Amino acid sequence: MTTDPDRGPARIADRLIEFCGALRAEGLAVGTSEVLDASNALESIGWEDEDGFREAVAATVAKSRGDREVFDLVFDRFFFREAEAEALRRESEVESPDGTGDDRLADLSVEGLAEAVAEAIDSGDAGRMNDLARLSIEVFARDGERSGVVGVDLQRIRRGLGIAPGGDGAGPDPEGRREFERQLRRELERRQIGQLGKLPPARPLRDLNRTLPTRGAADLAQVQRAIFRMKRRLATVGHDPRRGGKGRSIDFRRTARASLETGGVPLDLRYRPRRPRKPEIYVLCDVSSSVSSASTFFLSVVHALHDSFRRLRSFVFIERISEVTDLFQSERDFASVSERITAQGGVADVSGYTDYGRVWREFLEDVSSDLGPRSTVIVLGDARTNGRPPGSDSFRAVADRAKRTLWLNPEPAAYWNYGDSAMAAYAPFCDGVFECWTTDQLEDFVDLLARTGGGTPSVHPAAMAPPRPRY
Amino acid sequence: MTGPEVDSPQTPTEVRDALADASYLADESVALVAFLAQRLGRPVLVEGPAGVGKTELAKALSRATGREMIRLQCYEGLDEAKSLYEWNYRKQLLGIQARAAASDSDEASALDELFAPEYLMERPLLEAISSEEPVVLLIDEIDKTDQEFEAMLLELLSDFQVTIPELGRIEAATHPIVVITSNDSRELTEALKRRCLYLWIDYPDPEREAEIVRLHEPGIDDRLASRLVEVIAMVRDLDLRKPPSISESIDWARTLVLLGADDIDEGTFRESLSTIVKHRADLDLVAEKVAPALGRGEPASSPGG
Numbered sequence: 001m002t003t004d005p006d007r008g009p010a011r012i013a014d015r016l017i018e019f020c021g022a023l024r025a026e027g028l029a030v031g032t033s034e035v036l037d038a039s040n041a042l043e044s045i046g047w048e049d050e051d052g053f054r055e056a057v058a059a060t061v062a063k064s065r066g067d068r069e070v071f072d073l074v075f076d077r078f079f080f081r082e083a084e085a086e087a088l089r090r091e092s093e094v095e096s097p098d099g100t101g102d103d104r105l106a107d108l109s110v111e112g113l114a115e116a117v118a119e120a121i122d123s124g125d126a127g128r129m130n131d132l133a134r135l136s137i138e139v140f141a142r143d144g145e146r147s148g149v150v151g152v153d154l155q156r157i158r159r160g161l162g163i164a165p166g167g168d169g170a171g172p173d174p175e176g177r178r179e180f181e182r183q184l185r186r187e188l189e190r191r192q193i194g195q196l197g198k199l200p201p202a203r204p205l206r207d208l209n210r211t212l213p214t215r216g217a218a219d220l221a222q223v224q225r226a227i228f229r230m231k232r233r234l235a236t237v238g239h240d241p242r243r244g245g246k247g248r249s250i251d252f253r254r255t256a257r258a259s260l261e262t263g264g265v266p267l268d269l270r271y272r273p274r275r276p277r278k279p280e281i282y283v284l285c286d287v288s289s290s291v292s293s294a295s296t297f298f299l300s301v302v303h304a305l306h307d308s309f310r311r312l313r314s315f316v317f318i319e320r321i322s323e324v325t326d327l328f329q330s331e332r333d334f335a336s337v338s339e340r341i342t343a344q345g346g347v348a349d350v351s352g353y354t355d356y357g358r359v360w361r362e363f364l365e366d367v368s369s370d371l372g373p374r375s376t377v378i379v380l381g382d383a384r385t386n387g388r389p390p391g392s393d394s395f396r397a398v399a400d401r402a403k404r405t406l407w408l409n410p411e412p413a414a415y416w417n418y419g420d421s422a423m424a425a426y427a428p429f430c431d432g433v434f435e436c437w438t439t440d441q442l443e444d445f446v447d448l449l450a451r452t453g454g455g456t457p458s459v460h461p462a463a464m465a466p467p468r469p470r471y
Numbered sequence: 472m473t474g475p476e477v478d479s480p481q482t483p484t485e486v487r488d489a490l491a492d493a494s495y496l497a498d499e500s501v502a503l504v505a506f507l508a509q510r511l512g513r514p515v516l517v518e519g520p521a522g523v524g525k526t527e528l529a530k531a532l533s534r535a536t537g538r539e540m541i542r543l544q545c546y547e548g549l550d551e552a553k554s555l556y557e558w559n560y561r562k563q564l565l566g567i568q569a570r571a572a573a574s575d576s577d578e579a580s581a582l583d584e585l586f587a588p589e590y591l592m593e594r595p596l597l598e599a600i601s602s603e604e605p606v607v608l609l610i611d612e613i614d615k616t617d618q619e620f621e622a623m624l625l626e627l628l629s630d631f632q633v634t635i636p637e638l639g640r641i642e643a644a645t646h647p648i649v650v651i652t653s654n655d656s657r658e659l660t661e662a663l664k665r666r667c668l669y670l671w672i673d674y675p676d677p678e679r680e681a682e683i684v685r686l687h688e689p690g691i692d693d694r695l696a697s698r699l700v701e702v703i704a705m706v707r708d709l710d711l712r713k714p715p716s717i718s719e720s721i722d723w724a725r726t727l728v729l730l731g732a733d734d735i736d737e738g739t740f741r742e743s744l745s746t747i748v749k750h751r752a753d754l755d756l757v758a759e760k761v762a763p764a765l766g767r768g769e770p771a772s773s774p775g776g
Contacts, residue, residue, distance in 0.1 A: 029661060034665065037668075040511055041507050041510075044506075044507065044510040045503070045507070046482075051499060052483065052499075055499065055503045056503060058500075059500075059503070059504045060507075060668060062669060063664035063665070063669045065518065065655070065671050067669075068669075068671060261561060262560060262564070
């Protein structure tokens, strides 16, 4: 096995280390022990077959489902590039686009091709799809439709073959279509590498691959998990578990019972469990059109919170605010909740533009007598005031009364305070300001919530700068 | 670290066949990870939706390897005394009294003897470690426990040893196969994950599921079985709170056989719906979306549509 220096285990080990480096660059925690495990695993299986190789490395390196998704994306990219780089290094022929079958291609119509592709997609035959992907690239190159930019060419071929997404289920099977597109992209990249004679720079996976769920129940499960964690942490916030002893009361009945084991001598004191004080939570959720993509997500967060907390009051607002606590409590199904909120939630909405100033005033009127040192106020919104006064005085009054005020913003921090975003007007009064547009960030928020249980302010730096001209 | 077992399998295919003999149809990745677990002596962390056969995998491994299975069911508040070991107070007390009655021997040595192995009550984890015969250790639903419990497991999982302050270190006589399952209701600690091989089990593809159904309910005929998994796939495709799992497919197959059904039409479907869907909101949705499609009597089209 070690006869060829290019192919020996040492070379594989180097590749493996590089690969793990690529995984780390994407945010996976891959430790040295995992790299060791992976190479041990590879030693005990025959890695001639790609699936076995991939599964063995995945089992030792990717330790959650999310990790596995990233792993697959990186694996494809890394070993594809690796194979291409190897081909370039050996100056072996990368198949040229103007290859052999030109005469055969000449009499192939786009329509015939489209039919064949649709057939292959329906049957789900990967090998055939790959052949057809190559063929379509050549056909479209023959017709002079070639820009040299992978994305543009992909679009063009997709449109030409009539497999663009968007049909209401009438088109081909979406799973197969995606597979075909993957093949197309791969082939196009391969050709580009062949033409340029070098690899394009490696780019990190875009965050888009892991953005917020906006689909409803299935993703709701994911949100629910994050919320479940949040619940556990909120329940213990403000407690110091190590501060035992002092102020704890002995449970006499259980102590007496335990003492029977030691002949009536109460060696083992039993205490009454400490009941954590239930937090009171107020959630304010923006449902205006500027956050429409995020509000489905936020509503599902609120919905999940209702499952976990008894003492939770929820409000939705656009131009004015209205309480939807009862609605959430009476309706178990998320789809009908969001339907009823849009239909009859009583969101007084004349212009459809958020009026934050008014919202704070009304909120203060409604609940100010209930806000107290146990209250946590969570605002879900983008702080876009549509040029109206932000009403930071009222917001400050809210924040002063509540123990903690937290703000989740569905926009990336880079967009804060540009245009009509008034984040800087609110941030100083919040105990925490978080960007929250991926589930990862929601989890980070939960983590932070646990760590800053005492209420230490932790404001996202972007929230403060730059100083924004007041309306 | 102890080396691989002498009788460990040579290829993943071997493991797969052995599991099939133990009536567990493993797909490629399951077989591969089960194989690696035995070769590398690493615990396997299995995650996946409820009811896809995570616990069953451990049972099948125990049948396939002929090892006894020791199971630790996790729950909130599980602690060392219930999972690892506990000193038998009562027996210790009796021991003191018996000794006092028998003779007035040297008191110091008598106290030492109180912490001898004979006063130790073994709980599942210690039992798995100290067993003479190699075993399969199943730690079920670890996500239900607290993080402190995970920390306690670390010594056991990485070195297969347990330290008891009064007795010292107890090392594993034989190397157990450890299977840890989790329903992913909370994130497990990095430290635990680092010591395990990771396996995600998802719903199987229709052909394999039909095979599994036939394996567990031999009374069902092939056409009905493939029809059944087709309908199940349709149901899973909806946005349900609790999609039907494999065990529910099997239950449904049994129900259908008991009902003497030879095809799934709207009537049978509505009748037996509650075997596969267990949530009120889901029931309504499924009854509304899937049942009419069956009523027309036409074969269901691809589940994606």
